[in-house]
Amino acid sequence: MASLNLLVPFSKRLLYGETISKDIFHRGAAPLSLTLLAILFSFLLASSLPTITASSYSTYQYDTATSRFSPDGRLLQVEYAAIAAAGREEDETASATTPLVVIGCPGGATAEKDGPALIAGYARRHDRRLHTTRSPTDDDDIAGRHHDGRLGRIFSLPSSSSAILCASGILPDAYALVSSARNASARYASTYGASSKRTFVAGTTTTTRHPPLSFLADAIGDECRDYTSGYGLRPFGASLLMAGIEDGRVTLYRTVPGGAVLSYPEDAVVVMGGGSDGLREERIREELIAMLGRAGTDNIDSSKDGLKKMVDALTLVLLKELERGRKKTIYRDIDEEEKNDADSKINTDASDQYYPPLEIVIITQKDGIHTLDDRDIQVIIDRVRSQQSIDGK
Amino acid sequence: MSILEYNGGAIIAMAGKDCVAIASDTRLGINMQTVATDFKKVFKMNERLYVGLAGLATDVQTLDQLLRFRSELYELREERKMKPKTFSNLLSTMLYEKRFGPYFCEPVVAGLDEKNKPFLSGMDLIGATVIADDFVVTGTCTENLYGMCETLYKPDLGPEELFETISQCLLSAVDRDAMSGWGAVVHVITPKGVTSRELKGRQD
Numbered sequence: 001m002a003s004l005n006l007l008v009p010f011s012k013r014l015l016y017g018e019t020i021s022k023d024i025f026h027r028g029a030a031p032l033s034l035t036l037l038a039i040l041f042s043f044l045l046a047s048s049l050p051t052i053t054a055s056s057y058s059t060y061q062y063d064t065a066t067s068r069f070s071p072d073g074r075l076l077q078v079e080y081a082a083i084a085a086a087g088r089e090e091d092e093t094a095s096a097t098t099p100l101v102v103i104g105c106p107g108g109a110t111a112e113k114d115g116p117a118l119i120a121g122y123a124r125r126h127d128r129r130l131h132t133t134r135s136p137t138d139d140d141d142i143a144g145r146h147h148d149g150r151l152g153r154i155f156s157l158p159s160s161s162s163a164i165l166c167a168s169g170i171l172p173d174a175y176a177l178v179s180s181a182r183n184a185s186a187r188y189a190s191t192y193g194a195s196s197k198r199t200f201v202a203g204t205t206t207t208t209r210h211p212p213l214s215f216l217a218d219a220i221g222d223e224c225r226d227y228t229s230g231y232g233l234r235p236f237g238a239s240l241l242m243a244g245i246e247d248g249r250v251t252l253y254r255t256v257p258g259g260a261v262l263s264y265p266e267d268a269v270v271v272m273g274g275g276s277d278g279l280r281e282e283r284i285r286e287e288l289i290a291m292l293g294r295a296g297t298d299n300i301d302s303s304k305d306g307l308k309k310m311v312d313a314l315t316l317v318l319l320k321e322l323e324r325g326r327k328k329t330i331y332r333d334i335d336e337e338e339k340n341d342a343d344s345k346i347n348t349d350a351s352d353q354y355y356p357p358l359e360i361v362i363i364t365q366k367d368g369i370h371t372l373d374d375r376d377i378q379v380i381i382d383r384v385r386s387q388q389s390i391d392g393k
Numbered sequence: 394m395s396i397l398e399y400n401g402g403a404i405i406a407m408a409g410k411d412c413v414a415i416a417s418d419t420r421l422g423i424n425m426q427t428v429a430t431d432f433k434k435v436f437k438m439n440e441r442l443y444v445g446l447a448g449l450a451t452d453v454q455t456l457d458q459l460l461r462f463r464s465e466l467y468e469l470r471e472e473r474k475m476k477p478k479t480f481s482n483l484l485s486t487m488l489y490e491k492r493f494g495p496y497f498c499e500p501v502v503a504g505l506d507e508k509n510k511p512f513l514s515g516m517d518l519i520g521a522t523v524i525a526d527d528f529v530v531t532g533t534c535t536e537n538l539y540g541m542c543e544t545l546y547k548p549d550l551g552p553e554e555l556f557e558t559i560s561q562c563l564l565s566a567v568d569r570d571a572m573s574g575w576g577a578v579v580h581v582i583t584p585k586g587v588t589s590r591e592l593k594g595r596q597d
Binding site for chain 1: 589
């Protein structure tokens with residue numbers, strides 16, 4: 001409607017302080033009632049502008065191309081990409097539908113503690129009875145584990161035993177970034193990494209120096225930024241978290257679609273794919289911090305028992321989120337009674353017997369990266385459920 | 394003297410029953426001057442695949458780096474280890490890509506395939522591959538190596554016998570070659586794991 005187009009600059013001028021009377025004088029022909037309607041409409045529009053909508057920006061197409069700034073200095077496509085990077089609950093085939101949680105655990109000074117550790121985990125929403133993302137092979141490497149393949153959320157790096165990449169957002173975009181990170185890591189190791197005598201001396205196993213995580217984070221950040229300059233390409237709708245243990249410290253770096261690199265403290269609890277408004281992410285973080293008893297304490301137990309406690313807490317939180325998400329999907333029929341019950345306890349679904357819907361990775365300084373296989377995860381889920389029924393929650 | 398004989402070296406790979414062994418000398422020389430006696434020429438690509446590179450030392454090291462780069466990325470993408478046959482093909486392609494400015498390196502590939510059967514292949518510096526089921530040799534004294542292997546080789550040797558056989562072949566062959574010797578390393582690859590041993594032969 002042409003009149004709508006007229007109203008938009010009206011509201012903008014309201015914001016910028018000009019008076020309406022001057023404009024009415026210029027345009028001349030508008031009747032009084034329409035003017036009053038226009039004023040009302042402009043106020044409505046003005047009040048809705050701060051929250052993210054396509055309303056006024058799309059009219060002038062400020063948000064359709066990465067290479068355009070909006071008049072108030074925003075790169076809208078990049079902001080939309082950041083929303084995509086948080087994941088969407090509805091799209092199960094190509095977007096991160098469930099949160100991925102990474103818990104950092106710095107090493108302690110006392111003897112009982114085993115040194116720094118990292119735990120990462122996420123729940124899988126898609127029902128493996130209907131489809132799998134990867135066909136099983138006889139290869140011993142992946143027997144006993146269900147592989148999400150390229151739509152997985154946790155990836156490893158070459159030449160490195162203690163770092164992983166965690167993805168959220170549009171998963172094919174995340175995989176492209178992972179591929180890029182792997183190439184960058186291998187190129188670095190090839191060019192700068194053959195520094196140890198063991199590379200050249202007969203009878204020894206070659207060890208190459210893998211790049212520091214900050215290098216990789218910068219490399220990925222730069223690539224994300226390159227795609228925000230236009231050239232007809234959209235930004236990556238994915239956020240990558242690089243997690244590892246370097247020089248005895250837990251190191252966490254995260255890239256966002258705009259190209260910035262964020263870094264987290266050693267004892268961080270990071271939730272990715274928590275929804276675009278961040279509320280879900282906050283809720284999960286607070287729940288976990290309360291469960292782990294970390295609020296306001298410097299004393300973080302990273303011994304075997306401590307790790308076990310963390311894995312249990314993580315499992316509980318992930319399963320709760322999974323159930324909360326499942327209630328929203330359309331192919332599950334939940335009648336009213338079950339809905340009330342499901343609020344309070346975890347659904348014991350028979351499919352979980354054979355395909356535990358979780359993936360958990362533990363990184364320790366001593367043992368490197370350890371991915372729990374299906375049997376271990378099933379044991380943990382059973383333990384957590386029995387604990388829940390004991391607690392009567 | 395040819396560029397392939399500048400640094401010197403000798404490598405044998407031999408197949409046994411469900412096992413392979415690969416052995417090399419450890420001399421690094423510059424023409425007739427010996428510079429190092431612990432130079433690595435056999436490289437591990439994964440638990441069941443080793444590659445031996447003989448020729449110009451800088452190309453030996455560069456090819457090792459490149460092969461490790463490619464096979465690690467392959468493993469990450471495919472989420473499985475590369476088969477020896479595939480690796481051999483990759484190496485051949487990489488060498489031919491430099492057809493008119495080649496790597497001065499003649500490799501041998503030794504590994505166990507997914508059915509634990511031994512795989513051996515050797516190629517020239519531009520990638521012409523030959524796949525053998527008994528032994529492959531490369532280096533500056535290939536005539537000596539072929540002679541020793543033909544004499545001492547028997548099919549279906551167990552890991553220990555294979556180790557003895559390949560060691561004798563290598564040590565005797567390099568004794569008659571000025572450009573190789575000064576110690577040796579032998580890796581025996583079985584489905585259970587790899588055993589690596591260092592040999593001390595004539596130090597000349």
